[in-house]
Amino acid sequence: MNLDELEVQMSTLLFRVVSWCRTLTGRILHIMRRYILARTIPVHKVQNPSLVEYFEYQIGGTIGLIKKDAWFRYRFFGEYLQKHALLGEIQSMLCVGCRNAYEIDYFTSLGVAKVVGIDLVSVDSRIFRMDMHDMNFPDSHFDAVYAGDSFEHTYDADLLAREFVRVVVPGGLIIMSVPANEETDHVDRLFVSKADDIYDIFGSACDKVILEDDFCDDSGITRALRLIFRTRSVEA
Ligand SMILES: C[S@@+](CC[C@H](N)C(=O)[O-])C[C@H]1O[C@@H](n2cnc3c(N)ncnc32)[C@H](O)[C@@H]1O
Incomplete structure (x- = not known):
């Protein structure tokens, strides 16, 4: 394997690792949002799909800024x-x-x-x-x-x-x-x-x-x- 091929292979590997980390982070955040939601909102509301989406967006927006002092x-x-x-x-x-x-x-x-x-x-x-x-x-x-x-x-x-x-x-x-x-x-x-x-x-x-x-x-x-x-x- 020459140097060029090695460079391509290393870049591909790096790209895969980064995408995998992103997917994993996304899944962890999703589980966190669901967990917080389940502890906050009555069950009948969680079963309403449009409200589930609403609450997930709100919680997602908040946990990233939880230390902000406005x-x-x-x-x-x-x-x-x-x-x-x-x-x-x-x-x-x-x-x-x-x-x-x-x-x-x-x-x-x-x-x-x-x-x-x-x-x-x-x-x-x-x-x-x-x-x-x-x-x-x-x-x-x-x-x-x-x-x-x-x-x-x-x-x-x-x-x-x-x-x-x-x-x-x-x-x-x-x-x-x-x-x-x-x-x-x-x-x-x-x-x-x-x-x-x-x-x-x-x-x-x-x-x-x-x-x-x-x-x-x-x-x-x-x-x-x-x-x-x-x-x-x-x-x-
Ligand atoms: C833009 S932040 C404002 C935070 C703070 N009051 C300030 O002045 O910076 C909006 C806040 O409303 C909360 N929020 C959004 N929807 C809510 C809901 N349905 N019930 C209770 N809080 C909600 C969010 O979680 C977030 O913390």
Whole structure:
């Protein structure tokens, strides 16, 4: 065998090893996602193929970024709540789709007595594994719901809005950021371009807008909506 043939054979072998490692990694990730899913979601939902796919995409997106600290999101809201003396009315807060404990620690450090989170994956005892569309909390359980870039991950926006409103006290606060004018994909599924798109989903449950902030890029296009609103105190 001459040197050229040896080089070709070595390259072929290397290519095969790399592809084999990729397949193996893919299979291991698939098993991990299924395992996490089975521990998180009730069996009747796991049997629904389109929801299985939905949850697998969400979990896949989250485990790769599990240590990310999106401080710019929660700090923006924390500073606003402090500045406008709204923190005093929040004794309990739910962080929906918190991914890890950074936002829980932050709101706790601001003096909120009870802060818990939910996500499909849990890396902290204060984070409960739950589907945000179907939470295991009683009605009117929290003074505020915080959703930092998680609402757009919905598979049913109307159902999700109803669930947010259900778990927060009437007249309580919904605090949320949502990417705007972004292409949707399997993970980020809801397209919104303006605050009214969100208010329309909440309908009459959205009572009083407290903060409506459009975060724009250099060309003036809204890239994120940052909203705080109160839910309706008494059913109309
Ligand atoms: C973009 S991350 C936002 C994380 C964090 N709140 C932040 O501000 O960076 C969206 C989070 O929502 C979670 N999520 C997606 N679908 C969910 C569902 N149906 N129920 C609960 N959490 C979900 C994901 O696992 C992920 O951690």
